[in-house]
Amino acid sequence: MGGMISMHIRVPTSPAAAVAAGMVLAVAMACGGGGSSEPRAITALPSATPDPQAADAGALPLERFAYEASLTLQGSGDDARELFVSTRGIFVSPDQHAFTYRTELGEGEAEQRLVMVDGSVWYRAGDGPWQKTELEDELVQNLLDVAFTALRPDFLGGAEFERVRANVLRLPSTEEFVNEIRAFHYQVGVEGREYLEALQVGDEGLRSAADLEWDLWLARDGSWPVRLQARGTVAVDLTVLQTLELKAPTRWEIRIDVSRPDDPTLVINTPEAG
Numbered sequence: 001m002g003g004m005i006s007m008h009i010r011v012p013t014s015p016a017a018a019v020a021a022g023m024v025l026a027v028a029m030a031c032g033g034g035g036s037s038e039p040r041a042i043t044a045l046p047s048a049t050p051d052p053q054a055a056d057a058g059a060l061p062l063e064r065f066a067y068e069a070s071l072t073l074q075g076s077g078d079d080a081r082e083l084f085v086s087t088r089g090i091f092v093s094p095d096q097h098a099f100t101y102r103t104e105l106g107e108g109e110a111e112q113r114l115v116m117v118d119g120s121v122w123y124r125a126g127d128g129p130w131q132k133t134e135l136e137d138e139l140v141q142n143l144l145d146v147a148f149t150a151l152r153p154d155f156l157g158g159a160e161f162e163r164v165r166a167n168v169l170r171l172p173s174t175e176e177f178v179n180e181i182r183a184f185h186y187q188v189g190v191e192g193r194e195y196l197e198a199l200q201v202g203d204e205g206l207r208s209a210a211d212l213e214w215d216l217w218l219a220r221d222g223s224w225p226v227r228l229q230a231r232g233t234v235a236v237d238l239t240v241l242q243t244l245e246l247k248a249p250t251r252w253e254i255r256i257d258v259s260r261p262d263d264p265t266l267v268i269n270t271p272e273a274g
């Protein structure tokens with residue numbers, strides 16, 4: 001594949017947008033680009049120390065947790081291709097992060113890893129060596145532009161998400177055990193479509209989705225998001241799908257999971273410490 005994808009991408013501030021934009025930017029980088037010429041600065045999050053108002057504010061009221069966000073695109077036809085993009089990470093309060101960002105398309109795959117402990121940053125691409133660097137480094141900033149991580153200021157929160165959650169809490173729900181956490185399962189419906197459309201990437205984005213299904217699991221204790229899942233079908237040949245050689249109709253699924261809340265065994269070691 002050659003050249004950058006010609007598609008406007010706005011800075012994502014919430015989960016579905018971050019995963020979708022990450023997919024598009026990952027494709028752009030894989031097709032010969034390297035992201036914007038002026039990387040957007042992302043700084044460390046403040047402490048995640050639990051606060052009585054944390055649930056109302058939308059933050060994850062947890063000292064430490066594991067998370068995984070992924071996007072899968074499945075094309076159609078006899079030679080259907082599949083794109084899988086994921087970010088799998090750990091956060092330990094106040095400012096320790098470790099995550100792996102991975103893309104798989106056909107037989108090709110790529111992986112980048114980042115560890116941040118007390119302001120020090122280590123970066124690794126594929127099987128290459130770990131490099132001690134800085135948060136402002138261009139490679140690091142390009143990775144943070146595409147990966148959905150707890151380094152994002154509105155990680156699983158923000159005003160748009162809070163409006164949806166306020167409405168969801170009035171819907172019927174079923175209690176389930178998800179990621180070893182007791183949670184209420186809400187089938188969001190039309191409100192979910194409006195939320196995803198508000199987070200569209202570029203002019204095409206998720207507005208082209210048909211048969212949309214949107215589900216949200218909120219923790220019984222604290223109402224913080226345990227799982228977010230959305231799926232649908234793109235029935236038209238979007239530019240990004242043509243570039244990926246994914247034939248319409250293309251099935252897509254976004255999924256974000258939080259697990260191991262306040263698990264004391266979650267520890268982040270620096271690469272130097274092995």
